[in-house]
Each structure stands twice: as C-alpha cells, then as structure tokens.
Amino acid sequence: MSEAFHHVPVLLDAVLEALQPQPGGVYLDGTLGGGGHAQAILQAAQPAGRLLGLDADPAALVAAQARLLAAGLPPESFRLHHAPFAQLAHIAHQDGVQQVDGILLDLGVSSHQLDTPARGFSFTNDGPLDMRLDPTCGPTAADLVNDLEETVLADLIYRYGEERASRRIARQIVAQRRQAPLRTTAELAALVARALGRGGRERIHPATRTFQALRIAVNAELDQLEAALPQAVTLLRPGGRLAVISFHSLEDRIVKHYFRAVSGYGGSANPLPPQLRIITKKPVEATAAEVAHNPRARSAKLRVAERCIETLSME
Structure with a gap:
C-alpha cells in the first residue's frame, strides 16, 4: 500500500x-x-x-x-x-x-512526490529515474538520459536547469550509458557530482540543476x-x-x-x-x-x- x-x-x-x-x-x-x-x-x-x-x-x-x-x-x-x-x-x-x-x-x-523514492524526483532517496507527474504515460527521465544524443541532452540540461556545465555532464552520461544504462536517481546524482567535482562552492547539491532540467523536460x-x-x-x-x-x-x-x-x-x-x-x-x-x-x-x-x-x- x-x-x-x-x-x-x-x-x-x-x-x-x-x-x-x-x-x-x-x-x-x-x-x-x-x-x-x-x-x-x-x-x-x-x-x-x-x-x-x-x-x-x-x-x-x-x-x-x-x-x-x-x-x-x-x-x-x-x-x-x-x-x-x-x-x-x-x-x-x-x-x-x-x-x-x-x-x-x-x-x-x-x-x-519529492519524498516518495518510487517517483524518482529526488536524489536524496534512491529510486527509479522516473520523474513523471503522470506515472501512467509518457517518457521517463531514464528514457531521456539513455536515449538522447549528447548535444540534445546538454542543451536540455542547460536550458531547463541553467547549468553551465551541461556539456560536461552530458558527456559523462553518454560515457556511462555505453557501459550500462542509468536507471536510478542515486546513479545519476553520483555521476553529476563526479562530473562537477565536490568543491563545495555552492550550498545546493551538484545534481540539483540537472534533476530540475530533466523533470521539466519529462513533464513539458x-x-x-x-x-x-x-x-x-x-x-x-x-x-x-x-x-x-x-x-x-x-x-x-x-x-x-x-x-x-x-x-x-x-x-x-x-x-x-x-x-x-x-x-x-x-x-x-x-x-x-x-x-x-x-x-x-x-x-x-x-x-x-x-x-x-x-x-x-x-x-
């Protein structure tokens, strides 16, 4: 239940x-x-x-x-x-x-939605890369990160997440999915953190903007x-x-x-x-x-x- x-x-x-x-x-x-x-x-x-x-x-x-x-x-x-x-x-x-x-x-x-891991909106609790407001239809965040071309993915992260390092993140995602598809929020959050480094220059989690971008794109x-x-x-x-x-x-x-x-x-x-x-x-x-x-x-x-x-x- x-x-x-x-x-x-x-x-x-x-x-x-x-x-x-x-x-x-x-x-x-x-x-x-x-x-x-x-x-x-x-x-x-x-x-x-x-x-x-x-x-x-x-x-x-x-x-x-x-x-x-x-x-x-x-x-x-x-x-x-x-x-x-x-x-x-x-x-x-x-x-x-x-x-x-x-x-x-x-x-x-x-x-x-944020606090339910199975919905896949948050990187604080591991769950499937879903992010759909309507879980009955449409592509998931996993579909986007595993299927989009690198340039399209980078543009999406930049446009909807206002993430300046979008090309670096997209490049790391494509390199990772050649080995195995990204399936969980924890996997993606860890990948983005590695791509950006953990310099501590910002108070927000390194994956915040990428997750925002994917959520906006998934739900148009x-x-x-x-x-x-x-x-x-x-x-x-x-x-x-x-x-x-x-x-x-x-x-x-x-x-x-x-x-x-x-x-x-x-x-x-x-x-x-x-x-x-x-x-x-x-x-x-x-x-x-x-x-x-x-x-x-x-x-x-x-x-x-x-x-x-x-x-x-x-x-």
Whole structure:
C-alpha cells in the first residue's frame, strides 16, 4: 500500500487574499496536489460555491477528494479530473463551465512526490529515474538520459536547469550509458557530482540543476504553462483573478512576461485592449514564519492578475 499523500499548501493565506473567494463563486484549481488550496478556497466559497480541480497525478486526485470530503464539503460542490493543467479550458467546457471567478496554478511538484523514492524526483532517496507527474504515460527521465544524443541532452540540461556545465555532464552520461544504462536517481546524482567535482562552492547539491532540467523536460512543464495562461484568461469572468505560484526563475519569468504582455504594462505597443490588470507589482513571497514551518516555501513566488472588465465585450 502506498504511503499517504502529504503536501503542505504554500502561501495559503496569500492565495485566499488574492482570489477573494465568495459564496456561490466558481473556482478552478489546475494543480490540485493534496487539495490544501482547494479545500480552503471551496470552504470560503460556501454556501453554493463550486470548484473544478485538475491534476496529472492520479494519487493526488484520490488524496484531494478524500480531503475535501473529510472537510465536510458537499460532494456536488466539486468535480475532479485526471488531466494536466494545459487542458483547463477543455475540461471546464466539457463540464459545462464557461467562466470562473478565480483560477489557481501551483506549479512544480508536491512534497509527496519529492519524498516518495518510487517517483524518482529526488536524489536524496534512491529510486527509479522516473520523474513523471503522470506515472501512467509518457517518457521517463531514464528514457531521456539513455536515449538522447549528447548535444540534445546538454542543451536540455542547460536550458531547463541553467547549468553551465551541461556539456560536461552530458558527456559523462553518454560515457556511462555505453557501459550500462542509468536507471536510478542515486546513479545519476553520483555521476553529476563526479562530473562537477565536490568543491563545495555552492550550498545546493551538484545534481540539483540537472534533476530540475530533466523533470521539466519529462513533464513539458514550461510548454504546459505557456499553453495554460491564455486559456485561463479566457475562462475568467470580468473581475476574476488568476493566481500563479512558481518555484524557479524559468516559470516565474514566463508568468511575469505574459502578465505584462496582456496588461499593456509600461505602454506596450500591443494594439489590443488590455485583458489583465496586474495585482502584484512584485511577487508575493513566503514569510519567515512560513519558511520555518515549511522550508519548501522558500522559493515560492505568487503573481496575481485580474481580468479587465471592459475587454470582454470587445472580444
């Protein structure tokens, strides 16, 4: 039997303040995880509030449903779907939902996924090189490191991990797999550490950036985000809000630039009327107290934007 799904929702108070859930409102959580954010949003939207939830991980859906029911929320108040958040508009329309009052995207991986060795996300506990958010489909991290050409692998590690030594790491991976395929997280972490040396110049583990790069590539995370943002805007009612929590600069940059592009921020030359009004001029970050309670909140950044009221009639 698999261990219980656990995940501490980051920036929970800030998310509630951002989305301002109201009784009878309709909300969409595109990244359910363990259901912590969803529970708080749906409770604040009672009576008569509704929530549409998505997650690529079947285990997360089971955990979220159990959590919402245990909280005493009416079963008819939420609908949960096994789907990536890049399908949020399709899933909403499939459920007969044309517009919502708020949308949350909490990017990255959950504590449960990181702490479960069998999922292969972390180098701290040995496990298979998997890294799929949806373990039911798609290539694994092992497939990438054992099959990609050296130059393609190096470019992937550089682009998604911002790892300057990507070519050296890719060269070592290719040399190793000629002898035997890389199959476990411990094998890959040790190989990267050898390739980079253990000089102690950085506080993070030498394999951190490589693991991040592979995880992003396996799950097409940045492509998913770029596809989801415009869909989210079209689903928002006038005055509805979109809240996005990111955990590394690549995600945050995409969100920041998209918000600016569709808000006309800074006198943009875009001839179309603005679709969003940026609420957070700077991202909201976790307080020292929250980081002390949940160290993984340290890198979280929340950006919030509101759907402009005057633009909907002009579409």
